[in-house]
Amino acid sequence: MTDMPKIRLRDLYKVFGPNDAAMMAHVRAGMGKEALLAEHGHVLGLQDINVDMQAGEITVVMGLSGSGKSTLIRHLNRLIEPTAGEILLDGENVMELSQDALREARRTKMSMVFQKFALLPHRTVLQNTATALQVQGADKATQEAEASKWLERVGLKGYEQRYPSQLSGGMQQRVGIARALTAGTDIMLMDEAFSALDPLIRTDMQDLLLELQVELQKTIVFITHDLDEALKLADHLVILKDGAIVQQGEPQHILLNPSDPYIEEFVSDINRARVLRVRSVMGPMTDEGFAGDVEADQTLEQLIARSGGDTSHCYRVVEDGVPVGVLDMKDLVKALVPRVSSAETSVK
Amino acid sequence: MAFYDGVFDALGLREWCDANAESAPMSMADLLAQAGGADAEASGEVFPFPSLDNLNESCDRIGQTRDFTANIEDGFLAIKDGLKIVLDPLTQPLSWMLDGALWLFTTTPWWIIVPLLIALTHLVARSIGVTLFVAFSFLFLGAIDHLDVALQTLSIIFVCTSLSVLLGVPLGIAMSRSNTFQRMMVPLLDLLQTLPTFVYLIPLIFLFSVTESKLYGIAIILYAIVPVIRLTDLGIRLVDKDVIEAADAFGMTKQQKLWNVQLPLALPNIMAGVNQTIMMSLAMVVIASLVSAPGLGVLVLRGIRNLELGVGIVAGIGIVLLAVVLDRTSKAALSRIDKNHKVH
Numbered sequence: 046m047t048d049m050p051k052i053r054l055r056d057l058y059k060v061f062g063p064n065d066a067a068m069m070a071h072v073r074a075g076m077g078k079e080a081l082l083a084e085h086g087h088v089l090g091l092q093d094i095n096v097d098m099q100a101g102e103i104t105v106v107m108g109l110s111g112s113g114k115s116t117l118i119r120h121l122n123r124l125i126e127p128t129a130g131e132i133l134l135d136g137e138n139v140m141e142l143s144q145d146a147l148r149e150a151r152r153t154k155m156s157m158v159f160q161k162f163a164l165l166p167h168r169t170v171l172q173n174t175a176t177a178l179q180v181q182g183a184d185k186a187t188q189e190a191e192a193s194k195w196l197e198r199v200g201l202k203g204y205e206q207r208y209p210s211q212l213s214g215g216m217q218q219r220v221g222i223a224r225a226l227t228a229g230t231d232i233m234l235m236d237e238a239f240s241a242l243d244p245l246i247r248t249d250m251q252d253l254l255l256e257l258q259v260e261l262q263k264t265i266v267f268i269t270h271d272l273d274e275a276l277k278l279a280d281h282l283v284i285l286k287d288g289a290i291v292q293q294g295e296p297q298h299i300l301l302n303p304s305d306p307y308i309e310e311f312v313s314d315i316n317r318a319r320v321l322r323v324r325s326v327m328g329p330m331t332d333e334g335f336a337g338d339v340e341a342d343q344t345l346e347q348l349i350a351r352s353g354g355d356t357s358h359c360y361r362v363v364e365d366g367v368p369v370g371v372l373d374m375k376d377l378v379k380a381l382v383p384r385v386s387s388a389e390t391s392v393k
Numbered sequence: 394m395a396f397y398d399g400v401f402d403a404l405g406l407r408e409w410c411d412a413n414a415e416s417a418p419m420s421m422a423d424l425l426a427q428a429g430g431a432d433a434e435a436s437g438e439v440f441p442f443p444s445l446d447n448l449n450e451s452c453d454r455i456g457q458t459r460d461f462t463a464n465i466e467d468g469f470l471a472i473k474d475g476l477k478i479v480l481d482p483l484t485q486p487l488s489w490m491l492d493g494a495l496w497l498f499t500t501t502p503w504w505i506i507v508p509l510l511i512a513l514t515h516l517v518a519r520s521i522g523v524t525l526f527v528a529f530s531f532l533f534l535g536a537i538d539h540l541d542v543a544l545q546t547l548s549i550i551f552v553c554t555s556l557s558v559l560l561g562v563p564l565g566i567a568m569s570r571s572n573t574f575q576r577m578m579v580p581l582l583d584l585l586q587t588l589p590t591f592v593y594l595i596p597l598i599f600l601f602s603v604t605e606s607k608l609y610g611i612a613i614i615l616y617a618i619v620p621v622i623r624l625t626d627l628g629i630r631l632v633d634k635d636v637i638e639a640a641d642a643f644g645m646t647k648q649q650k651l652w653n654v655q656l657p658l659a660l661p662n663i664m665a666g667v668n669q670t671i672m673m674s675l676a677m678v679v680i681a682s683l684v685s686a687p688g689l690g691v692l693v694l695r696g697i698r699n700l701e702l703g704v705g706i707v708a709g710i711g712i713v714l715l716a717v718v719l720d721r722t723s724k725a726a727l728s729r730i731d732k733n734h735k736v737h
Contacts, residue, residue, distance in 0.1 A: 122642055152644035163639035167657045177643050179653075228643065 049136050050097035051232065051264040052121060057094035057130035059116055059288075062087030065128045078287050090116045091288045094130070098281065100231070101262040105296075107275040108285030114268045117285065118236050121266060122151050134232075152181050156228035160237035162217045164209040170196065170220050171205040177228030195223040199253065215246035222254070226261075235267045239274065251277055272311055276300065276320045284308055297325035301380065313383045318346040326380040327362045327370035335361040341369060345377055395450035396441050410452035473599055480600060484607045487614075490552050491606040495687065498548035503540060507531045510547075514718075518725030526721060530714045539689070539711045546678055546688030546715060553610060553674045557618040558667055565625020565663075566651065575626065586619045590680050598684060609681035616677045620669035628662025629655045661731050668723040675716050689715070 060068045060081075068087045078089040091113045098104040108114045119125040120132060123139060132139040134154060142150060156177060164173045172179075174192035183191075196205060199219040209217050218238060225233050239247045251274060258265065269275050275282055276296045283293040292304045300321065303309040324341040336358035339348055352358055356374040363369065401410050441447045448455045456464075498506060510531065515524040534543045568575045594612055601608040632655050640650045656663075682690030689708045696705020 124638060124641055148644045148646065150644075151642060155642075157639065157642040159635055159639055161635045163633070163635040165636065165654060165657070180643050180645050180649060234642075 051100040051135065052098040053133040054094050054096045055131040057120060058092055058128045059090035060087050060128045061090050069129050089288055094290060096283055096293065098264060098266060100264050102280035103258060103265040103267055103278050104281045104283065105267045105269060105275040105279035106283045106285060107269055107272060109270055112285040113288035114285050115236055118234050118266055118268050121234055122155050123147055154230050155232035155234055156225035156230045157234040158221045158225045158238040160240055162221045164217060164220055166209055170207050173209060173220055174223045174227050176224055191227050195226045199223045215242050215250065218242060218250060232264045235265060237268050240269065272315055297321060301325060317381050318349060319344055321345045321380060323348060323362055323372055326376055327372040328376060329370060330368060331371050333359055335359055338363045397443060397448055397451035401452050410454050469596060477600055484611060487610045488605050488607040491549060491610050494548040494552045495545060498544040499541060503535065514722050518722050519729055520725045523721050523725045527718050530718050534711055537707060542689050542692060543711055543715060549678055549686060549688060550671065550674050553613040553617060554671050557614050557621055557670045561618045561621035562625050562663065565622045566629060568626040569629035582619050582623060585615055590616055590677060594684060603685050609684050609686035612681050613674050613677045617670045617674035621666035624662045624666030628659030632658045661727065664727040664730055668727060671719045671723055672716060675719065
C-alpha cells in the first residue's frame with residue numbers, strides 16, 4: 046500500500062432532511078434526486094462519490110451551483126456529516142474520529158480557505174493570520190513570527206496591523222491563504238476561494254497559488270464553478286452534476302474526451318489553444334523530418350505563435366531534453382475544434 | 394330561579410350541586426337588585442354568560458370568582474414561607490450591594506464623587522461633548538440641591554444594571570446555543586416585559602419586607618434584565634455563519650469560539666441591550682420608590698401624593714437629565730465599539 050492516496054472518498058452519500066438515514070434505501074435502489082424530493086421531501090446532496098486525492102496534487106472539484114461541490118468539500122473535515130460512506134485521511138477513517146480527535150485533525154491536518162474570506166473583523170491581519178496557531182495554543186512570539194512569514198510570502202508585508210475591512214477583496218483572500226498556510230497543515234481545502242474576486246485579481250491569485258504549490262507541495266482540494274480556473278489549476282479534475290460525479294481524471298484528457306454531452310457543452314466554451322498542452326495532442330515518435338523541437342509543457346497557443354500559423358510542419362516534442370513524441374500541426378488544428386477532437390484524437 | 398338551573402337538572406347534577414347547600418355570599422349586583430326592590434332574575438340578562446358567579450347561582454358546588462382570586466392568594470401564602478427560605482439567602486447579597494453602593498455614593502464628598510463620575514464618563518465614552526454634558530448635568534443637579542437624591546438613584550442603577558448584565562449575558566448565551574431553551578425563555582421574557590410592574594411588586598412585598606432594599610432591587614432587575622438577554626441571544630445568532638464555519642474548520646473549541654468569535658462579534662448588539670437595560674432600570678426606579686427605593690422617584694411620588702407640582706416637575710427633570718446622561722454615555726461607548734468592528 047505505498048500508493049495510498051492522501052484523501053480517499055468511498056461511496057459517499059449525503060441526503061438532506063430529517064430522516065436521511067432511512068432515505069438511503071431509496072437512494073441505493075436507484076431513486077433520483079427529483080423523485081426523492083417529490084416523494085419523500087428529502088434532498089439528495091451527494092451520491093456515490095468515489096475520489097482519490099493524491100498527496101501533493103491539486104484536485105479540483107468543478108460543478109455549477111447546486112451540484113454539491115461545497116457540500117463535498119465540507120465533508121472532508123466533517124463540517125457536514127455524510128449520510129453514508131467513508132472518508133479516509135491517510136488511511137484513517139475520519140468518520141470514526143471522536144469529537145476531540147476530529148478537532149485535532151482540523152487543527153493539524155487540514156486548513157480551509159473560504160469564498161467569503163471569513164476573517165475576524167475585530168482582529169488585525171496579523172492576528173487573523175495567526176488564528177490557527179492561537180487555537181493550538183502556541184506562544185505569542187511563535188504566532189507572530191509564523192504569521193509574519195506567511196504574510197510576507199503572499200505579498201502582504203506591511204499590512205500586519207491593518208484590519209480586514211481596510212483591505213481590498215484580493216488582499217483579504219491573501220490573508221485567508223496566509224491564515225491557512227500558517228496552520229502548517231498538509232491539506233488545504235479551498236472553497237471557491239477566488240470566485241468572489243474580479244477576473245484580473247483572480248488570475249493573480251491563481252498564479253500565486255501555483256507558485257506556492259511548486260514550493261510547498263500541499264494536497265489541495267479546490268472547489269470552483271469556473272472551468273478555465275479548474276483547467277489551469279487541476280492535476281486531477283472532478284466534475285460534479287446534481288451531486289454525482291460525471292467524469293474525473295486528468296484535465297487535458299477530460300477536455301479531449303468529454304464523456305457526456307453535459308461536459309461537452311461545458312468544454313465547448315473555453316479557449317482550447319491556451320489550455321491544451323503539446324503533450325496532450327502529440328502522436329507517437331516517428332522519424333520524419335522535423336521543423337524544430339518543442340517542450341511538452343508548452344501550450345498549443347505558444348506553438349501556433351511559433352509556427353507562424355503554418356500547418357504543414359511537424360515538430361519533435363521534447364521533455365527534459367529527451368524526445369517523447371511528434372506533433373503534426375494538422376493534429377493541433379483538429380484538437381482546437383471540440384467535436385472533431387472528441388471523435389478522432391487519441392491521447393497518449 | 395337562576396338561568397342555568399335547567400342545565401344542571403338536565404345533566405343530572407342537581408343532587409351533587411345541592412349536597413352542601415349553604416348559600417354563597419350575595420354579590421354586589423344581587424344586593425343592589427334587592428335594595429332596588431326588583432327581582433334579581435327579572436333585571437338580569439336574557440342569556441347571561443356562564444361565568445363562575447352566574448353558575449354559582451344555580452349550583453353551590455361551583456365557587457364564585459371571588460373564591461378564585463382568594464384561592465390564588467391562599468396558594469401563594471401557602472408556598473410563601475418555603476419560597477422565602479430559598480430566596481432570602483439567595484438574594485441577601487443584593488441588599489448588601491444596594492446598601493453598600495448607596496452608602497458609597499452618599500457619604501463620599503461631592504468634590505470626589507462628581508469628578509470621579511465625570512472621569513469615568515470620559516473613560517467610557519471618549520467624547521468631549523458627552524463629558525461636558527455630564528459635567529453640566531451634575532452641576533445643575535447640585536445647584537438645585539438634587540445631587541444627593543440623583544446620586545442615590547444612580548447608585549441603584551449601577552448595581553441593578555451590573556447585575557442584569559452579569560446574569561443576562563450568560564442567559565443570552567445559553568439561549569443562543571439551545572433552541573429549546575430559547576423557546577422556553579421567550580414567553581417568560583415577554584411576560585416580564587409586559588406584566589404591569591405593579592403586579593409583580595405585590596408578591597414581592599409578600600415575600601420580602603418593605604424595609605429591605607433587595608425588594609426594589611429584584612423588581613428593577615426583573616424588569617430591566619430582558620433587553621440584555623434578548624439582544625445577547627440575537628447578537629450571537631446573527632454572527633456571520635461563514636466566520637463560525639471558519640472557526641470550526643480551524644478546530645476551535647466551544648469556549649474558544651465563544652470568546653474569540655461570538656462575543657466580540659455580538660458585542661455591538663450586547664451593548665445596545667445594556668443601553669436598553671440602563672434606560673429601563675431608570676424607568677423602574679421611579680415605580681420602585683413605592684416600595685421604599687430612595688432617590689428622585691421619592692420626590693416624584695411626593696409630588697403626586699401631596700399635589701406639589703413644582704417638586705414633581707423638578708424631580709422629573711432630574712430623572713430626564715439622568716436618563717440623557719446615561720443614554721449618551723452608553724451610546725458613545727457603543728459607537729466606539731462599533732468603530733472597532735467595522736465589517737466589510
